[in-house]
Amino acid sequence: MLTYSFENIGADSLYEYLYKCIKNDILQGRIPAETKLPSKRTFAKNLNVSTITIENTYGQLIAEGYIYSVPKKGYFVSNLTNMVKHVPVSKENPIHVAVEKKSYQYDFASNQTNPVHFPFTIWTKLVREVMLDREKDLMTNSPSGGVLELREAIAGHLRGFRGMNVCAEQIIVGAGTEYLYGLLIQLLGKELIYAVEDPGYSKIAQIYRSNGVKCVHIPLDKDGIHVEELNNSRADILHISPSHHFPTGIVTPISRRYELLGWASKSDNRYIIEDDYDSEFRLMGKPIPAMQSIDVSEKIIYMNTFTKSLSSTIRISYMVLPKHLLEKFYKELYFYACTVSNFEQYTLAAFIKEGYFEKHINRMRIYYKKIRKQVMEIFKESSLALKAEILEENAGLHFLMRIKTSYTDEELIRRVAQKNIRITCLSQYYAHHEDVNSHILIMNYSGIALEHVGEVFETLSNCME
Amino acid sequence: MLTYSFENIGADSLYEYLYKCIKNDILQGRIPAETKLPSKRTFAKNLNVSTITIENTYGQLIAEGYIYSVPKKGYFVSNLTNMVKHVPVSKENPIHVAVEKKSYQYDFASNQTNPVHFPFTIWTKLVREVMLDREKDLMTNSPSGGVLELREAIAGHLRGFRGMNVCAEQIIVGAGTEYLYGLLIQLLGKELIYAVEDPGYSKIAQIYRSNGVKCVHIPLDKDGIHVEELNNSRADILHISPSHHFPTGIVTPISRRYELLGWASKSDNRYIIEDDYDSEFRLMGKPIPAMQSIDVSEKIIYMNTFTKSLSSTIRISYMVLPKHLLEKFYKELYFYACTVSNFEQYTLAAFIKEGYFEKHINRMRIYYKKIRKQVMEIFKESSLALKAEILEENAGLHFLMRIKTSYTDEELIRRVAQKNIRITCLSQYYAHHEDVNSHILIMNYSGIALEHVGEVFETLSNCME
Numbered sequence: 001m002l003t004y005s006f007e008n009i010g011a012d013s014l015y016e017y018l019y020k021c022i023k024n025d026i027l028q029g030r031i032p033a034e035t036k037l038p039s040k041r042t043f044a045k046n047l048n049v050s051t052i053t054i055e056n057t058y059g060q061l062i063a064e065g066y067i068y069s070v071p072k073k074g075y076f077v078s079n080l081t082n083m084v085k086h087v088p089v090s091k092e093n094p095i096h097v098a099v100e101k102k103s104y105q106y107d108f109a110s111n112q113t114n115p116v117h118f119p120f121t122i123w124t125k126l127v128r129e130v131m132l133d134r135e136k137d138l139m140t141n142s143p144s145g146g147v148l149e150l151r152e153a154i155a156g157h158l159r160g161f162r163g164m165n166v167c168a169e170q171i172i173v174g175a176g177t178e179y180l181y182g183l184l185i186q187l188l189g190k191e192l193i194y195a196v197e198d199p200g201y202s203k204i205a206q207i208y209r210s211n212g213v214k215c216v217h218i219p220l221d222k223d224g225i226h227v228e229e230l231n232n233s234r235a236d237i238l239h240i241s242p243s244h245h246f247p248t249g250i251v252t253p254i255s256r257r258y259e260l261l262g263w264a265s266k267s268d269n270r271y272i273i274e275d276d277y278d279s280e281f282r283l284m285g286k287p288i289p290a291m292q293s294i295d296v297s298e299k300i301i302y303m304n305t306f307t308k309s310l311s312s313t314i315r316i317s318y319m320v321l322p323k324h325l326l327e328k329f330y331k332e333l334y335f336y337a338c339t340v341s342n343f344e345q346y347t348l349a350a351f352i353k354e355g356y357f358e359k360h361i362n363r364m365r366i367y368y369k370k371i372r373k374q375v376m377e378i379f380k381e382s383s384l385a386l387k388a389e390i391l392e393e394n395a396g397l398h399f400l401m402r403i404k405t406s407y408t409d410e411e412l413i414r415r416v417a418q419k420n421i422r423i424t425c426l427s428q429y430y431a432h433h434e435d436v437n438s439h440i441l442i443m444n445y446s447g448i449a450l451e452h453v454g455e456v457f458e459t460l461s462n463c464m465e
Numbered sequence: 466m467l468t469y470s471f472e473n474i475g476a477d478s479l480y481e482y483l484y485k486c487i488k489n490d491i492l493q494g495r496i497p498a499e500t501k502l503p504s505k506r507t508f509a510k511n512l513n514v515s516t517i518t519i520e521n522t523y524g525q526l527i528a529e530g531y532i533y534s535v536p537k538k539g540y541f542v543s544n545l546t547n548m549v550k551h552v553p554v555s556k557e558n559p560i561h562v563a564v565e566k567k568s569y570q571y572d573f574a575s576n577q578t579n580p581v582h583f584p585f586t587i588w589t590k591l592v593r594e595v596m597l598d599r600e601k602d603l604m605t606n607s608p609s610g611g612v613l614e615l616r617e618a619i620a621g622h623l624r625g626f627r628g629m630n631v632c633a634e635q636i637i638v639g640a641g642t643e644y645l646y647g648l649l650i651q652l653l654g655k656e657l658i659y660a661v662e663d664p665g666y667s668k669i670a671q672i673y674r675s676n677g678v679k680c681v682h683i684p685l686d687k688d689g690i691h692v693e694e695l696n697n698s699r700a701d702i703l704h705i706s707p708s709h710h711f712p713t714g715i716v717t718p719i720s721r722r723y724e725l726l727g728w729a730s731k732s733d734n735r736y737i738i739e740d741d742y743d744s745e746f747r748l749m750g751k752p753i754p755a756m757q758s759i760d761v762s763e764k765i766i767y768m769n770t771f772t773k774s775l776s777s778t779i780r781i782s783y784m785v786l787p788k789h790l791l792e793k794f795y796k797e798l799y800f801y802a803c804t805v806s807n808f809e810q811y812t813l814a815a816f817i818k819e820g821y822f823e824k825h826i827n828r829m830r831i832y833y834k835k836i837r838k839q840v841m842e843i844f845k846e847s848s849l850a851l852k853a854e855i856l857e858e859n860a861g862l863h864f865l866m867r868i869k870t871s872y873t874d875e876e877l878i879r880r881v882a883q884k885n886i887r888i889t890c891l892s893q894y895y896a897h898h899e900d901v902n903s904h905i906l907i908m909n910y911s912g913i914a915l916e917h918v919g920e921v922f923e924t925l926s927n928c929m930e
Contacts, residue, residue, distance in 0.1 A: 016751065019751070056750060059749065059750055060750045060751055063716050063749075063750060063753060064716070064718060064719050064753055064754065065688070065716075065717070065718015065719040065720055065721065065722070066718075066719055078718065078719070078720050079720065080719060080720045080723060118600075118603075118604055120596060120600060123596070124593065124596045124597075127592055127593075127596070128589065128592075128593065131585060131588070131589045131592070132589075135583075135585060138583075138776075138778060139583055139776060139777075139778055140778065141777055141778060142778060175640040175644070175780070175804035175805070176802055176804055178801055178802060178804075179640070179644065179804055182647055186675045186676065186677075190677040203800050206800050207800075207801075210651045210797070210798065211651065211676075212651075212655040212677060223530070251528050251529070251530070252530070253529060253530015253531075253543065254529055254530040254531055254543070254545060255530055255543055255544065255545045256530065257530070258545060284524065284528075285521060285524050285525045285528060286481060286484070286525055288528060288529055289529065307802075311603075311604060312604075312606055312802075313603060313604055313605065313606060313607065313806060313807035313808075314806045314807070314808065315640070315802070315803070315804050315805065315806050316806075332675070333675065335668050335671050335672075336643055336672075337641055337643060337772075337777075337780070338780070339640035339641055339643075339644055339780050339804055340640070340780065341778060341779045341780050341781075341805075341806070341809055342778035342779070343778075343779065343809070344806055344808070344809070
């Protein structure tokens with residue numbers, strides 16, 4: 001009869017230890033297939049343990065399929081003929097994959113928000129209030145589009161801040177715009193052709209392609225998307241940032257907006273995705289109105305995010321669907337759970353409704369204006385001013401800088417990286433390289449502390465020689 | 466010269482009001498294209514406002530493209546010929562789309578977690594600590610796969626609880642398993658054929674199809690996936706829950722597990738997605754070991770979620786990639802931002818590392834065991850016991866119940882719904898209806914308060930006659 005000693009039992013319970021012993025013996029072939037195991041009572045007696053211990057052991061072995069029971073006959077070892085013959089190798093050596101990107105001391109390419117600006121005190125207070133007062137809501141599954149309270153708050157914000165007359169139901173909340181692009185592809189169709197701006201964020205095209213749809217690049221002229229090129233492209237969906245294009249800063253004027261709406265209205269398949277990701281941070285004048293607000297033919301899908309206006313580490317974005325697409329969404333994609341946790345949805349809803357979001361934006365605008373002014377002054381005083389010219393750009397948290405240097409853009413980026421500074425060039429944002437403007441840097445200054453800007457400018461200047 | 470009265474200015478600033486007046490006049494055609502506007506100084510004098518006001522007004526109109534400036538000549542109205550002729554219609558009538566699903570008083574189909582079980586006090590404490598102590602980490606962008614601290618905590622949990630020897634880097638965190646399925650399709654390939662269990666969660670097939678990939682259903686026998694059918698299916702990717710199939714409760718025995726691994730190892734394209742969504746809640750004996758732990762050929766992609774074990778309203782799931790797929794992930798999908806907010810990632814990391822997660826699971830297991838026992842006792846006492854038989858099912862938070870009734874499953878569901886009770890039948894989980902077992906109910910009791918179970922059973926019983 002099977003006999004096991006409990007000498008090396010360690011921290012296991014009796015039944016766990018016995019289960020492991022028998023399982024190993026079966027796996028190693030020491031107990032052959034179809035062997036009849038001792039009855040529970042005999043085995044218990046033999047091992048001097050309780051019958052319950054044997055019952056639990058056999059139960060676990062049966063559940064996992066190592067043995068089986070035949071009523072009134074007893075327990076038998078399963079036939080594991082199809083078993084892969086080797087026992088799992090020890091995975092002692094941990095896996096090392098180069099997963100983390102290089103980080104730089106000074107990064108003009110980062111879109112990371114500066115921790116000192118996040119309204120920690122208010123946010124903590126609201127989180128606490130939400131957790132105290134809203135237990136039931138927090139534990140109630142959110143509708144696919146997000147909790148209504150947040151969608152109402154966003155609709156209110158869009159009304160006041162962007163002149164958009166939308167209702168809460170039209171708003172679909174999701175964990176980042178990247179996720180929403182994927183949802184939109186499922187909604188609009190994978191057989192359609194998606195068009196993006198050239199130059200533009202390469203990530204947007206990457207996401208479309210990674211989702212398996214055809215993606216084309218449309219060149220820009222000074223007013224935004226080149227309409228003739230668009231007409232020639234066979235594109236169905238146009239993805240643009242008409243109120244502030246990255247990285248050129250182009251604001252698409254009203255006449256071009258109407259032309260683009262005209263293009264969209266020529267076919268039922270056509271839509272424009274208005275990616276309004278940093279409209280809150282136009283530093284001069286009023287915000288540029290959204291294209292969505294002049295769309296009477298339900299052709300604009302408006303999209304925005306709190307990752308830019310609040311923190312890049314809080315993943316909440318949203319889109320505003322025209323009515324007929326909203327119906328399609330609820331018919332075809334209703335089964336998706338909302339990807340944002342209720343805790344953050346309710347906290348953000350309170351943050352907007354109680355006026356903190358507007359205050360935060362205003363404070364940030366004033367701050368960025370001040371920083372921009374100071375950065376410009378530091379620039380003028382620096383030796384960089386002799387080798388570079390700042391191109392007019394009033395709209396965002398970065399500016400373009402045309403430089404004089406004999407290095408290629410690639411060489412310059414490499415030289416600067418050796419000094420622990422990361423820069424990006426406009427040329428890197430082009431898909432079609434024949435169109436490229438070289439020697440234009442994109443200076444995102446929001447992630448660099450003011451006291452370092454001077455020395456960083458000098459270092460940059462030295463790298464250009 | 467243009468003249469405007471500031472009588473109806475309301476809350477607008479001077480420049481905002483003036484901007485709106487001029488913009489409207491241009492849109493309505495009252496100021497024709499190419500009209501030269503007054504110079505800033507003259508206009509300011511005429512309206513009795515400051516030049517700065519006019520400067521801001523013109524600036525905004527230029528930015529939006531309503532007017533343009535010609536150096537040394539002045540300001541001119543743009544030609545908006547392509548303008549769609551109608552002015553936006555008033556959107557006074559709010560959109561009403563039937564977006565919310567019917568909710569039931571008693572829901573045997575809900576997977577919603579009961580608020581009273583969520584560890585609010587601990588969670589609130591951890592949230593507060595994280596927000597106080599981790600400002601910088603909270604504002605630092607998470608790697609694509611999630612913050613390392615959480616991934617380490619999950620690896621530790623898998624080691625202790627599932628006998629899985631994985632390292633933190635292999636773990637990819639995302640906002641729900643539904644999101645991760647989409648990522649996996651991008652990683653493995655859209656041209657592959659994905660196989661799911663029949664019966665099974667219809668949502669899984671829906672998600673695959675919505676992502677544009679081919680999805681086939683493989684029937685089950687008593688041990689899980691029918692291997693011959695799988696071999697005949699031309700499937701590349703097999704999506705299964707071997708440790709606890711929903712809704713049948715089948716645990717795939719070790720011999721079948723090796724057969725399936727054998728199937729996977731026959732082609733480089735083949736993988737098995739092990740969806741281990743509720744392994745924490747096996748109520749009898751030890752948890753069934755994960756298939757991942759016997760996989761020596763890097764064929765298993767393990768997946769699990771905290772939406773089941775913690776709360777359905779916190780959207781955190783993860784997958785464990787084999788090494789070579791991890792490298793592919795970081796090469797091809799590195800550009801995606803992690804979809805879970807840092808705030809919740811760090812809170813969950815602390816929750817696991819400080820032992821609260823294990824305590825929570827143990828408490829819930831004891832609770833569910835107790836409830837299960839009581840539900841069974843209430844069942845035996847009820848008149849339902851005369852018309853129904855509970856099928857053996859030890860593994861999860863639900864049980865199967867075979868009923869005697871002359872109604873079809875559809876009729877019964879409708880009759881019961883009239884009493885404000887939602888039930889689902891096993892037959893609803895089949896894709897191929899010829900295989901269907903009818904008159905088997907899936908009773909998810911976790912969302913129903915114990916004091917109501919008796920009356921709900923009586924109502925159910927009455928509906929069957």
